[in-house]
Amino acid sequence: MKKVTINSVASHAGVSKKTVSRVLNNEPNVSVATREKVLAVFKELDYTPNPIARGLAQNRSFIIGCLYDNPSKSYITRVQTGALAACQENNYNLLIHPCEFRGEALINNIEQLLQTSRLDGIVLTPPFGDFAELVNFLKSKKIPYARVASAILEDDSISVRSNDEQGAFEVTEHLISLGHKSIAFIKGHPDHSATQQRFKGYRRSLASHGIEFNERLVEEGNFSYHSGVDSARSILDLSPRPTAVFASNDYMAAAVLKLATQRQLRVPDDISIAGFDNAPIARHIWPGLTTIAQPVEEMTKQAVTQLISHIAQPQDEPFQVILESRLITRESTAQVKK
Amino acid sequence: MKKVTINSVASHAGVSKKTVSRVLNNEPNVSVATREKVLAVFKELDYTPNPIARGLAQNRSFIIGCLYDNPSKSYITRVQTGALAACQENNYNLLIHPCEFRGEALINNIEQLLQTSRLDGIVLTPPFGDFAELVNFLKSKKIPYARVASAILEDDSISVRSNDEQGAFEVTEHLISLGHKSIAFIKGHPDHSATQQRFKGYRRSLASHGIEFNERLVEEGNFSYHSGVDSARSILDLSPRPTAVFASNDYMAAAVLKLATQRQLRVPDDISIAGFDNAPIARHIWPGLTTIAQPVEEMTKQAVTQLISHIAQPQDEPFQVILESRLITRESTAQVKK
DNA sequence: CCACATTATGACACCGGTGTCATGGTCAAA
DNA sequence: TTTGACCATGACACCGGTGTCATAATGTGG
Numbered sequence: 001m002k003k004v005t006i007n008s009v010a011s012h013a014g015v016s017k018k019t020v021s022r023v024l025n026n027e028p029n030v031s032v033a034t035r036e037k038v039l040a041v042f043k044e045l046d047y048t049p050n051p052i053a054r055g056l057a058q059n060r061s062f063i064i065g066c067l068y069d070n071p072s073k074s075y076i077t078r079v080q081t082g083a084l085a086a087c088q089e090n091n092y093n094l095l096i097h098p099c100e101f102r103g104e105a106l107i108n109n110i111e112q113l114l115q116t117s118r119l120d121g122i123v124l125t126p127p128f129g130d131f132a133e134l135v136n137f138l139k140s141k142k143i144p145y146a147r148v149a150s151a152i153l154e155d156d157s158i159s160v161r162s163n164d165e166q167g168a169f170e171v172t173e174h175l176i177s178l179g180h181k182s183i184a185f186i187k188g189h190p191d192h193s194a195t196q197q198r199f200k201g202y203r204r205s206l207a208s209h210g211i212e213f214n215e216r217l218v219e220e221g222n223f224s225y226h227s228g229v230d231s232a233r234s235i236l237d238l239s240p241r242p243t244a245v246f247a248s249n250d251y252m253a254a255a256v257l258k259l260a261t262q263r264q265l266r267v268p269d270d271i272s273i274a275g276f277d278n279a280p281i282a283r284h285i286w287p288g289l290t291t292i293a294q295p296v297e298e299m300t301k302q303a304v305t306q307l308i309s310h311i312a313q314p315q316d317e318p319f320q321v322i323l324e325s326r327l328i329t330r331e332s333t334a335q336v337k338k
Numbered sequence: 339m340k341k342v343t344i345n346s347v348a349s350h351a352g353v354s355k356k357t358v359s360r361v362l363n364n365e366p367n368v369s370v371a372t373r374e375k376v377l378a379v380f381k382e383l384d385y386t387p388n389p390i391a392r393g394l395a396q397n398r399s400f401i402i403g404c405l406y407d408n409p410s411k412s413y414i415t416r417v418q419t420g421a422l423a424a425c426q427e428n429n430y431n432l433l434i435h436p437c438e439f440r441g442e443a444l445i446n447n448i449e450q451l452l453q454t455s456r457l458d459g460i461v462l463t464p465p466f467g468d469f470a471e472l473v474n475f476l477k478s479k480k481i482p483y484a485r486v487a488s489a490i491l492e493d494d495s496i497s498v499r500s501n502d503e504q505g506a507f508e509v510t511e512h513l514i515s516l517g518h519k520s521i522a523f524i525k526g527h528p529d530h531s532a533t534q535q536r537f538k539g540y541r542r543s544l545a546s547h548g549i550e551f552n553e554r555l556v557e558e559g560n561f562s563y564h565s566g567v568d569s570a571r572s573i574l575d576l577s578p579r580p581t582a583v584f585a586s587n588d589y590m591a592a593a594v595l596k597l598a599t600q601r602q603l604r605v606p607d608d609i610s611i612a613g614f615d616n617a618p619i620a621r622h623i624w625p626g627l628t629t630i631a632q633p634v635e636e637m638t639k640q641a642v643t644q645l646i647s648h649i650a651q652p653q654d655e656p657f658q659v660i661l662e663s664r665l666i667t668r669e670s671t672a673q674v675k676k
Numbered sequence: 677c678c679a680c681a682t683t684a685t686g687a688c689a690c691c692g693g694t695g696t697c698a699t700g701g702t703c704a705a706a
Numbered sequence: 707t708t709t710g711a712c713c714a715t716g717a718c719a720c721c722g723g724t725g726t727c728a729t730a731a732t733g734t735g736g
Contacts, residue, residue: 005692016716021694029714048453052399053692055390056721063431073411073618080434093401093433093455096418115386117431225622251622258624280411284563284589285623286596343722354686359724367684391722394691683732688725695720706709 004045013041024049063093064304065119067128069100071224074279079125082300090308107137121307123148127191146307148300151193156318160303162325164194167292168201170327171246171274176209179336180244186231188248189222198248217242221252228255236263243271243336250275250282253289268334278328287331294325342383351379362387401431402642403457405466407438409562412617417463420638428646445475459645461486465529484645486638489531494656498641500663502532505630506539508665509584509612514547517674518582524569526586527560536586555580559590566593574601581609581674588613588620591627606672616666626668633661
């Protein structure tokens with residue numbers, strides 16, 4: 001079983017390599033008869049072009065890098081699923097790059113990644129889309145990039161996100177509609193732009209109902225389960241205890257639930273709990289968590305699709321999309337008790 | 339800023355391309371003086387060889403494929419972490435390939451993957467290491483592969499796993515030592531060899547204590563949370579109700595916990611629950627789950643490292659390693675009540 | 677000191693594609 | 707009929723490495 005290359009196809013079809021190449025790339029100036037002859041030989045020999053040779057000739061790798069640093073494994077796999085879908089449709093490969101660096105070290109790490117892997121483009125998942133230093137570096141190196149779920153907007157860039165502010169607003173509205181007035185809030189990681197957005201949504205809802213904002217009800221978390229435990233402790237120790245807790249993601253919400261349960265509090269009778277993200281854990285625990293579902297796969301897929309088309313043919317127009325998220329109510333929130 | 343290639347290095351150092359290539363690959367027959375001169379130029383120009391050109395010349399892609407199909411996101415990311423670590427150490431890239439096909443369709447899917455991505459090797463994570471059809475296909479195509487966490491052993495293959503049978507034995511021993519005699523068991527997905535192994539460990543422990551095996555206490559799950567809910571329903575409906583449930587993984591155990599809690603049963607006072615895998619959920623819920631921790635990253639890393647070294651220089655000896663797992667006791671298991 | 681083995685090095689083809697440019701053929705307008 | 711535009715095609719260099727083989731330089735034993 002010999003290897004099938006563009007040369008074997010060319011000699012079988014009785015044309016030159018170049019003509020085969022033209023057919024492969026759908027270039028103009030090939031007669032219909034020739035094109036069909038070549039296509040027939042493709043079928044006959046079961047030919048697939050060698051992406052490595054193609055890459056060498058075009059100085060491309062057909063690889064997109066996906067940068068992430070996220071405590072939520074389910075978020076990571078959702079991002080990967082979306083990115084992979086876009087890559088497969090376009091004959092690209094996806095190189096995953098978990099990365100916990102910040103600042104200077106981050107730039108060095110990415111520089112090395114680019115040197116050794118020759119990526120054609122990079123998808124920045126939270127929080128990397130929010131790091132101006134990194135983005136400027138990519139820009140200076142002329143590496144195409146796309147942002148997923150970042151609130152930062154630039155004039156000429158690719159960005160797909162959902163409306164975190166609005167999502168948080170809706171959760172808070174939901175709690176208020178159940179009669180809650182004392183609603184604690186656990187913030188996310190300060191590096192993530194989503195953290196500010198979700199906090200803003202919470203405050204906007206309070207304000208729109210004339211509920212005074214109380215700083216003592218706000219805790220600083222970092223999206224990890226562990227930080228949720230710490231924040232939960234402070235919140236549950238408050239007196240009077242708030243009647244509801246809104247955590248910026250489901251892991252922290254799950255931590256609140258765990259601690260509350262350990263302390264013999266009944267959820268949602270004694271205290272309501274809401275999260276954000278609709279992570280699997282939100283439905284794997286009892287009671288299930290009220291939360292916001294975002295189309296993470298779809299966001300990433302659109303971002304990567306756009307990134308690849310930008311690589312093939314650079315455009316000047318920005319591509320900025322905001323997808324809808326939706327409130328999912330489960331058992332962890334209920335009418336406040338008198 | 340011009341591109342730095344082997345040619346620029348060669349002319350700067352005043353030697354031929356081929357000599358530079360020799361230095362790059364640590365080939366013999368280069369004088370010390372020449373080698374040092376070339377290495378100095380590497381530094382000076384900040385040269386990194388182009389893996390694509392290298393791949394074309396050697397007919398390699400420097401890409402390892404990682405095949406998986408697993409409901410547990412945390413397991414997937416752990417596998418990826420280990421595989422990536424091995425790849426990065428060896429200047430390989432990792433191509434992830436989630437894949438839900440079986441049988442004929444699986445073979446076609448993989449054939450296409452190989453055609454388009456030209457993988458140098460494949461890591462088979464559960465359950466793919468257990469599919470003889472797939473393995474035979476890879477063998478016939480002469481694609482190197484490595485198995486992770488599969489109980490299947492062949493004479494000449496690479497396989498790294500932990501001892502599932504022993505792990506399940508230890509969990510059961512633990513329950514029995516707490517006085518449990520009626521221990522329900524939820525099996526995993528029938529395609530996974532771990533499913534058989536864990537079941538065997540459970541039975542061995544029962545037998546070694548003279549506890550009669552009761553088929554009615556065994557439910558068929560598939561490792562998913564959902565299947566755990568179904569199995570839990572049957573088990574909790576039994577009369578008399580077993581005093582302990584051992585689920586083949588933590589997701590199913592979490593489902594048992596959820597259902598038990600919904601039914602006002604106190605865990606572990608009314609019923610003990612144990613899982614397997616030490617997934618994050620095992621410590622994110624209350625009470626935390628007693629379970630078995632396996633070195634998934636380490637297993638995968640060793641498998642991939644070995645795979646890559648096998649690609650560089652094929653060996654005939656098999657590489658078969660079994661790593662230790664360990665019992666982690668948390669709050670979900672306790673002394674049986676009289 | 678010569679014959680021969682061994683080491684160090686380079687010239688050149690090659691991997692499998694794409695880009696550039698020349699060439700011959702067709703066709704419409706002058 | 708001539709001219710020029712345009713289309714279809716191929717020859718050939720090139721991308722940045724590695725493999726093969728020839729050759730010059732050096733070392734070794736008799």
